[in-house]
Amino acid sequence: MTTAELDRLSVVLVATRNPLNVGAAARAMSNFGFSRLRVVAPYDVAFREARSAVGAPQLLSDAEEFENVSDAVADCSLVVGTTAAGKRELVHPLKRLEEGAVSIRQALAANRVALLFGSEKRGLSKSDFSHCHWLIRIPTRDEHRSMNLGQAVAVCLYELVRTEHSALAATTATTTASLAETAELERMTQALFRALLGSGYVKHGAEKISLEKMRRLVRRMALNREDAETWTGALSKIELALDRGNIGAKKED
Amino acid sequence: MTTAELDRLSVVLVATRNPLNVGAAARAMSNFGFSRLRVVAPYDVAFREARSAVGAPQLLSDAEEFENVSDAVADCSLVVGTTAAGKRELVHPLKRLEEGAVSIRQALAANRVALLFGSEKRGLSKSDFSHCHWLIRIPTRDEHRSMNLGQAVAVCLYELVRTEHSALAATTATTTASLAETAELERMTQALFRALLGSGYVKHGAEKISLEKMRRLVRRMALNREDAETWTGALSKIELALDRGNIGAKKED
Numbered sequence: 001m002t003t004a005e006l007d008r009l010s011v012v013l014v015a016t017r018n019p020l021n022v023g024a025a026a027r028a029m030s031n032f033g034f035s036r037l038r039v040v041a042p043y044d045v046a047f048r049e050a051r052s053a054v055g056a057p058q059l060l061s062d063a064e065e066f067e068n069v070s071d072a073v074a075d076c077s078l079v080v081g082t083t084a085a086g087k088r089e090l091v092h093p094l095k096r097l098e099e100g101a102v103s104i105r106q107a108l109a110a111n112r113v114a115l116l117f118g119s120e121k122r123g124l125s126k127s128d129f130s131h132c133h134w135l136i137r138i139p140t141r142d143e144h145r146s147m148n149l150g151q152a153v154a155v156c157l158y159e160l161v162r163t164e165h166s167a168l169a170a171t172t173a174t175t176t177a178s179l180a181e182t183a184e185l186e187r188m189t190q191a192l193f194r195a196l197l198g199s200g201y202v203k204h205g206a207e208k209i210s211l212e213k214m215r216r217l218v219r220r221m222a223l224n225r226e227d228a229e230t231w232t233g234a235l236s237k238i239e240l241a242l243d244r245g246n247i248g249a250k251k252e253d
Numbered sequence: 254m255t256t257a258e259l260d261r262l263s264v265v266l267v268a269t270r271n272p273l274n275v276g277a278a279a280r281a282m283s284n285f286g287f288s289r290l291r292v293v294a295p296y297d298v299a300f301r302e303a304r305s306a307v308g309a310p311q312l313l314s315d316a317e318e319f320e321n322v323s324d325a326v327a328d329c330s331l332v333v334g335t336t337a338a339g340k341r342e343l344v345h346p347l348k349r350l351e352e353g354a355v356s357i358r359q360a361l362a363a364n365r366v367a368l369l370f371g372s373e374k375r376g377l378s379k380s381d382f383s384h385c386h387w388l389i390r391i392p393t394r395d396e397h398r399s400m401n402l403g404q405a406v407a408v409c410l411y412e413l414v415r416t417e418h419s420a421l422a423a424t425t426a427t428t429t430a431s432l433a434e435t436a437e438l439e440r441m442t443q444a445l446f447r448a449l450l451g452s453g454y455v456k457h458g459a460e461k462i463s464l465e466k467m468r469r470l471v472r473r474m475a476l477n478r479e480d481a482e483t484w485t486g487a488l489s490k491i492e493l494a495l496d497r498g499n500i501g502a503k504k505e506d
Contacts, residue, residue, distance in 0.1 A: 024401055031393040031400050055397045098415050139414060140284040144308045147284050147407070148277055154404035155411045161392065162351055162412070192487075199494035201487050217483060221474045230470060234445075234454050238491055241452035245498015 001033070001161055005108040009160070010036040011153065012072050014128055015119040017043040023053035023060070024150025025117070030056035032157040037063040038072045038114075069116070069131045077111035080104060081124050081132035082152060084145040093134040100136035101159040115156060120149050180228035188228050189218045191235035198242035254286070254414055258361040262413070263289040264406065265325050267381055268372040270296040276306035276313070277403025278370070283309035285410040290316040291325045291367075322369070322384045323439065330364035330432040332472070333357060334377050334385035335405060337398040345469060346387040353389035354412045364432050368409060373402050383465040384435070386472040433481035441481050442471045444488035451495035 011029055016022050016039065026037055030053075037059055053060050066072035073079045080100060087094050095103070107113050116132065118124035123146075129135065138155055140147060147155070180188075193211050196202045202210040223231070264282055269275050269292065279290055283306075290312055306313050319325035326332045333353060340347050348356070360366050369385065371377035376399075382388065391408055393400060400408070433441075445467050449455045455463040476484070 024404060027401055028404055030397045031391075031404075033394045054401070055399070096416070138284075138411065139416070141286045144283045146308070148280055148307070148403065150401065151277065151281055151284075151404050151407035154400070154408050158391065158408045158411070159415070163349070163392065195491055196487055199487075199491040201490040217480055220480060221476070223474070227470055227473060234449055234452075237454040238448060238452040238495070241495055242491070242498060245495060 001105065001108065003033075005105075006033045006161075007035060008108045008112045009034055009104075010038050010072075010076060010112065010114045011157075012038045012040060012069070012114050012116045013042070013149075014040045014069060014072075014116055014124060015043065015122075016117075016149065017120050018149075021120060021149040022063075023056075025153040026053035026056040026059045026063070028150065028154035028157055030059050031154070032161045034157060035059055035062070038066060039063055040066045040069055040072045043119075069128050073114040073116075073131055075112055076114040078104070078107040078113045079116065079132045080113065081116045081129055081135045082118070082156065083123055083129075083135045083137055084140065084147065085123070085137070086142070086145075090129075090135065092129050092132060095134060095136050097136050097138050097156060097159050100134070101156075104160060117149060117153060180223045180225045184225060184228045184232070185218050185223065186215075188223075188232040188235065189215045191232045191239060192218065195235045195238045195242065198239055254358065254361070256286075258358075259286045259414075260288060261361045261365050262287055262357075263291050263325075263329065263365065263367045264410075265291045265293060265322070265367050265369045266295065266402075267293045267322060267325075267369055267377060268296065269370075269402065270373050271402075274373060274402040275316075276309075278406040279306040279309040279312045279316070281403065281407035281410055283312050284407070285414045287410060288312055288315070291319060292316055293319045293322055293325050296372075322381050326367040326369075326384055327436045327439070328365055328434060329367040330434045331357070331360040331366045332369065332385045332435055333366065334369045334382055334388045335371070335409065336376055336382075336388045336390055337393065337400065338376070338390070339395070339398075343382075343388065345382050345385060346473065348387060348389050350389050350391050350409060350412050353387070354409075357413060360432065365434070367435075370402060370406060380465065383468040384472075386475070431477045431479070433476045433478045437478060437481045437485070438471050438476065439468075441476075441485040441488065442468045444485050444492060445471065448488045448491045448495065451492055 011025060011034060013022060013025060022039065022042065029035065029037060083090065104113055116124055116128060118128060138147060138152060192214050193202065196210070197207070264278060264287060266275060266278060275292065275295065282288065282290060295318070336343065336347070357366055369377060369381065371381060391400060391405060446455065446464050449463070
């Protein structure tokens with residue numbers, strides 16, 4: 001999301017009772033790059049001092065206070081409410097967060113959007129809902145639907161900024177590009193083979209089969225270049241130590 | 254996600270200081286259908302009374318307490334740490350949450366997974382990281398990366414249960430079906446450590462750092478159970494041979 005788009009979203013907290021939750025909401029906003037916080041009739045006007053907003057004092061002091069929802073959303077083209085209620089209990093259209101977020105992102109491309117969160121105890125009222133175009137619901141389980149306010153804000157904002165995995169796949173393909181080449185894996189295989197031969201793990205007569213087993217084992221590891229080198233170095237050191245030990249043992253015979 | 258899959262995930266809170274955050278984590282778990290909470294060396298043992306876990310008293314009283322990370326993740330095949338740090342500051346592989354969640358969901362199809370969260374102030378330590386296969390990072394902005402613990406747990410769990418729009422779910426689940434459990438990987442790590450100690454590869458005074466390095470190296474290999482056993486057996490044999498060699502060498506002195 002662009003800075004302009006992030007800036008078009010207002011998080012509106014309606015009748016929040018606990019200043020800690022205002023702080024938590026502010027912190028999540030700051031984490032995900034949003035800056036416009038609006039509060040409607042908060043229970044405690046001391047919300048600006050909410051301590052839990054670690055790293056977001058500016059956002060809190062810039063927060064705008066409104067007497068009612070109507071004023072708080074007046075400049076927004078799209079107003080979305082959040083609810084823990086199910087479809088049956090509502091007259092408003094309800095979308096799952098994953099789906100609603102797509103619509104919100106589209107709207108933010110050119111319009112101001114308000115995202116409303118109700119009080120800890122009651123959520124948004126029917127009157128609050130009446131200002132909303134539609135509602136979203138975080139996909140919590142039916143037996144325990146209602147989320148903590150600060151957590152609900154964090155989850156909704158995360159969904160707005162998250163990148164689809166399919167889009168990420170393209171960029172991460174390059175980061176796995178440092179897989180070890182076959183020649184490196186073979187050096188490691190040989191070092192492993194010699195170490196195991198020296199230790200007596202590989203039985204005489206079974207050398208060929210053992211080597212092939214080890215080759216497959218090493219290939220299954222999907223090692224990157226650095227790790228393959230580490231292994232080869234460690235195994236070579238073992239081989240050397242075993243050689244020294246065997247010479248010692250032989251001399252002793 | 255099926256109930257069995259939800260049940261395979263353990264949320265592991267390491268050295269959490271604030272009982273309210275334990276409660277918030279429990280609440281988010283309950284919201285999204287997870288039930289296994291583990292705490293490692295919590296600051297306040299009164300965590301079971303954490304009040305903010307509205308609707309999740311059972312989950313909290315069922316929470317298991319461990320003295321160290323190693324014990325807390327022993328029965329898990331995949332151990333994922335969470336961090337606010339960037340790629341440059343880390344030696345561990347780091348995935349964005351969106352990407353990591355795909356791998357976690359695949360693993361949950363047949364394996365136990367541990368998802369670790371560090372303390373509020375410091376996050377997970379390097380030593381904690383050494384038990385992890387890889388790390389995930391919630392895509393917060395660089396200027397304010399660190400999230401509130403309860404909110405971070407909520408966002409991660411939400412990502413795990415959300416439904417992909419473009420349902421491109423990977424079909425590689427079968428290949429990860431028999432991943433080695435952490436206890437097995439740890440046996441292999443210890444065998445590797447002893448073999449390298451015996452060979453002189455591990456320098457005196459560097460034992461702790463070397464062990465952590467090896468732990469990470471082994472976790473990066475994504476070994477299946479059989480291969481982990483093969484490695485442990487082979488490394489133990491090497492250790493034995495080195496011991497014998499050293500005795501021989503000593504007798505010679």
